[in-house]
Amino acid sequence: MKTSYAFILAGGVLALLATAPVFISDYWTGVLLGMTGYVTLATAWALFSGPTRYVSLATVAFFGVGAYTVAVLNDIMPYPLVLLCAAGIGITMALVVGLSTLRLAGVYFVIFTFGLAELVRQTVSWWEVNVTYTMGRYVFLPFEGRHIYWQLLALAAVTFLISWSIGRSRIGLALKALGDDETVAAHSGVDVTRIKLLLFVISSTIITLVGAIQAPRWTYIEPSIVFNPTVSFMTLIMALLGGAMRLWGPLVGAIPLFLLFEWLSGTFPDHFSIILGLMFILIVFVMPNGVLAKFDSLRKGSKL
Numbered sequence: 179m180k181t182s183y184a185f186i187l188a189g190g191v192l193a194l195l196a197t198a199p200v201f202i203s204d205y206w207t208g209v210l211l212g213m214t215g216y217v218t219l220a221t222a223w224a225l226f227s228g229p230t231r232y233v234s235l236a237t238v239a240f241f242g243v244g245a246y247t248v249a250v251l252n253d254i255m256p257y258p259l260v261l262l263c264a265a266g267i268g269i270t271m272a273l274v275v276g277l278s279t280l281r282l283a284g285v286y287f288v289i290f291t292f293g294l295a296e297l298v299r300q301t302v303s304w305w306e307v308n309v310t311y312t313m314g315r316y317v318f319l320p321f322e323g324r325h326i327y328w329q330l331l332a333l334a335a336v337t338f339l340i341s342w343s344i345g346r347s348r349i350g351l352a353l354k355a356l357g358d359d360e361t362v363a364a365h366s367g368v369d370v371t372r373i374k375l376l377l378f379v380i381s382s383t384i385i386t387l388v389g390a391i392q393a394p395r396w397t398y399i400e401p402s403i404v405f406n407p408t409v410s411f412m413t414l415i416m417a418l419l420g421g422a423m424r425l426w427g428p429l430v431g432a433i434p435l436f437l438l439f440e441w442l443s444g445t446f447p448d449h450f451s452i453i454l455g456l457m458f459i460l461i462v463f464v465m466p467n468g469v470l471a472k473f474d475s476l477r478k479g480s481k482l
Contacts, residue, residue: 192335199324211327211395213436218334218388219409220416220428225341226381228422229353230374232283235410236275236291239298240268240382242405244389246302249315249399257319261390268386272379280374283360292410299405306401314400321394329391337384341425349373408454412439415458 199207219237227234247264255263279290306313344350352373356363364370389404396403412435420431435457443450 188338192331195331196328199327204323207323207327209437209440211323211330211392212440213433214327214330214334215388215392216412216416216436217429217432218330218337219385219413220420220432221334221337221341222381222384222388223413224417224422224428225337225344225384226374226377227417228424228427230356230377232280232374233288233414234291235288235407235414236294236382237385237410237413238405238407239291239295240271240385241389241409242295242302242401243267243271243298244386244391245393245396245399245404246315246401247386248319248390248393249317252317252319252393261387264386264390265383268383269379271386272382273375275382276375276378280371280378292407295405295407295410299401302405303401314398316398317394317396319394323395326391326395330388333384333387333391338425340380340384344377345425349376353377408451411454411458415454415461418458419461 195210198210202210219241223234223237226232244264244267247267248260251260251263275294279287282290303313344353352363352368356368356370356373360370393399393404416432416435417428418431419435420429421427424430439450439454442453446453
């Protein structure tokens with residue numbers, strides 16, 4: 179019964195958000211668009227990194243590949259097929275990376291994913307300069323901000339539904355064991371490698387689609403724009419702030435931090451990266467499990 183009420187409430191909020199661009203200005207539609215994009219990125223990131231505790235900095239690699247796929251194919255294919263191609267490339271790339279690296283752990287995985295993002299950016303840049311003899315592409319699609327926002331909102335809803343479904347499935351139970359102790363989970367019969375690979379592919383594909391859907395927003399795309407490492411760090415901070423182990427954690431972290439980052443980037447453009455790094459350190463030391471976990475511990479403490 180509670181689940182039914184939750185779905186009705188979520189459906190009402192989703193409908194309200196979908197109608198928002200009709201009543202608000204283009205500026206605020208753009209704000210909603212950016213916020214929805216980061217909510218989806220943070221939720222997709224937490225889908226893999228939350229239960230497995232593998233900190234991935236490859237977010238921008240998949241995000242950028244999705245955007246560049248649209249930039250390359252938008253002139254020769256219908257838009258729905260371009261999105262399917264982007265998803266296919268994301269799946270293929272995630273399978274290759276996952277099969278190669280998911281046996282790594284800890285700092286080694288972090289370093290590899292950071293290096294992967296830089297490798298992809300440099301490879302795309304080299305290809306553009308030396309093969310296509312250009313350094314940027316135009317995206318001409320008949321989309322306004324509200325059209326991009328509606329696509330992202332639909333993707334966000336699907337991402338939450340996937341996360342909720344996994345949490346209530348047998349895979350969710352296996353993930354709890356995996357998160358507590360990977361070795362014990364493997365000895366208990368959990369196919370650790372297969373589950374990690376499945377989650378990594380789902381997470382990476384969603385991230386790729388976020389980049390693909392947002393590509394028309396820029397009109398002109400080049401590697402420095404869509405492969406900006408700030409995307410990876412902002413996604414990570416948002417997920418950690420809310421709580422990567424909670425369904426609503428990324429949402430709780432993404433909304434206030436996105437608004438704060440928007441203000442900081444406009445007010446302190448030369449110091450934004452420094453502030454971003456300080457916030458990351460603060461969150462890790464003060465609330466390593468997120469705001470929601472901190473709130474639960476304080477509530478339990480007050481009852482005692």
